[in-house]
Amino acid sequence: MPLSPPDPLPNSDLSHWMLSPGQVYLNHGSFGARPRAIHAIQDDIRVGNEASPIDALVDQMIEALPAVKSSIGAFIGADPDGIGMVQNASEAINSVVRSIEFEPDDEIVATTHGYNAVLQLLRYVCHRTGALLREVPVELPAHDAGDTVDSVLQAINERTRLVLIDHVTSPTALHIDVTSIVQHCRQRGIDVLVDGAHAPGMLELDVAALGPTWYVGNLHKWVCAPIGAGFLWTDESHRDRVHPAIISHGYLDGYAAEFDWQGTRDMSAWRAVPAVIDWMEARWGWSAIRAHNHALACWAHVHLVEAWGRDPLTPLSGELLGSMAALRLPEGPFETHFDDHLALQRHLRHEHGIEVPVMDWGDGWLIRVSAQLYNRPEDYVALAHAVKSIAESL
Numbered sequence: 001m002p003l004s005p006p007d008p009l010p011n012s013d014l015s016h017w018m019l020s021p022g023q024v025y026l027n028h029g030s031f032g033a034r035p036r037a038i039h040a041i042q043d044d045i046r047v048g049n050e051a052s053p054i055d056a057l058v059d060q061m062i063e064a065l066p067a068v069k070s071s072i073g074a075f076i077g078a079d080p081d082g083i084g085m086v087q088n089a090s091e092a093i094n095s096v097v098r099s100i101e102f103e104p105d106d107e108i109v110a111t112t113h114g115y116n117a118v119l120q121l122l123r124y125v126c127h128r129t130g131a132l133l134r135e136v137p138v139e140l141p142a143h144d145a146g147d148t149v150d151s152v153l154q155a156i157n158e159r160t161r162l163v164l165i166d167h168v169t170s171p172t173a174l175h176i177d178v179t180s181i182v183q184h185c186r187q188r189g190i191d192v193l194v195d196g197a198h199a200p201g202m203l204e205l206d207v208a209a210l211g212p213t214w215y216v217g218n219l220h221k222w223v224c225a226p227i228g229a230g231f232l233w234t235d236e237s238h239r240d241r242v243h244p245a246i247i248s249h250g251y252l253d254g255y256a257a258e259f260d261w262q263g264t265r266d267m268s269a270w271r272a273v274p275a276v277i278d279w280m281e282a283r284w285g286w287s288a289i290r291a292h293n294h295a296l297a298c299w300a301h302v303h304l305v306e307a308w309g310r311d312p313l314t315p316l317s318g319e320l321l322g323s324m325a326a327l328r329l330p331e332g333p334f335e336t337h338f339d340d341h342l343a344l345q346r347h348l349r350h351e352h353g354i355e356v357p358v359m360d361w362g363d364g365w366l367i368r369v370s371a372q373l374y375n376r377p378e379d380y381v382a383l384a385h386a387v388k389s390i391a392e393s394l
């Protein structure tokens with residue numbers, strides 16, 4: 001169990017980030033946040049786009065994309081030819097799921113910890129095709145990695161056409177052992193999509209060794225790239241079967257051509273990615289960033305569990321955590337006092353200067369804290385006090 005928080009990395013405090021000072025920002029997980037230097041990288045690209053739109057958006061973009069994909073490929077351990085650029089994880093997952101021709105007897109397996117927008121997409125596809133969505137409950141508290149794996153594997157049967165599993169779950173911040181699930185699916189010839197929206201920059205990735213059919217990632221969360229940088233990696237055997245959610249000029253010209261152009265859009269985030277990955281490596285180093293954030297999340301988890309006197313949802317060792325942790329609120333009539341969980345989230349923002357997501361998790365509300373380089377132990381201490389003082393005032 002971690003007893004003390006990690007030392008901050010040099011030159012990492014809030015003044016180096018675009019976040020406004022004076023707020024306690026514990027929600028890196030939702031949309032990321034960017035250092036000032038990264039904002040400047042994208043600004044330069046945007047200025048170039050406006051100076052000469054045809055050259056910048058067509059010729060320069062065509063020239064830049066191989067380097068963008070090589071940089072991402074090296075970062076996630078995957079073949080760059082399998083990378084299709086998208087704006088976000090939602091777009092990537094839409095591309096895959098809407099490319100599959102589901103039959104009425106087919107089944108899709110996902111968990112109840114899946115991201116709501118993704119589960120909505122699966123419901124939509126099932127509604128249109130008659131396929132069945134099996135939403136596998138994963139019990140909380142989770143005691144070890146095997147809990148989730150067993151629940152998912154038990155839901156797979158001969159009708160399963162697709163397994164969609166999160167690498168790190170959004171509402172509950174569980175780092176799932178996707179390796180065992182992927183291996184099992186591949187042995188049975190079942191396609192498996194790993195939703196790694198939170199994973200790049202949080203976990204060390206080796207997508208080739210993992211070997212899923214598809215791996216989806218966001219770079220605007222934990223890589224701190226500009227908003228609008230996501231990717232879909234597809235195994236070679238499936239590249240001619242998946243099309244982007246937006247069909248454009250490149251239709252049937254191959255995976256790369258189909259994803260490279262999806263209509264006029266701001267692609268400055270994509271173009272910034274190689275410089276962002278290199279800048280973060282040169283400034284702090286990716287393994288140091290991951291190690292710091294994990295250690296801080298583990299420390300914050302223990303601190304909040306102790307401060308609020310609730311049983312943890314995951315082991316205090318932090319073995320199921322990446323750079324986020326989800327917890328139950330302390331005892332208190334939160335749910336009768338506030339209209340809904342978002343009202344408490346807004347109250348924390350406006351009355352206490354703390355930005356942190358509050359989730360409605362069926363049998364109670366959860367708070368999910370993130371740990372990024374700009375966070376300090378006192379941020380979590382402030383959250384612990386604020387939530388306790390709210391509870392006492394109700």
Ligand SMILES: Cc1ncc(COP(=O)(O)O)c(C=O)c1O
Nearest residue numbers: 088089090091115166170195197
């Ligand atoms: C697990 C997971 N999947 C998918 C998404 C969707 O990401 P985006 O909104 O960037 O499409 C998120 C967003 O937080 C997520 O946490």
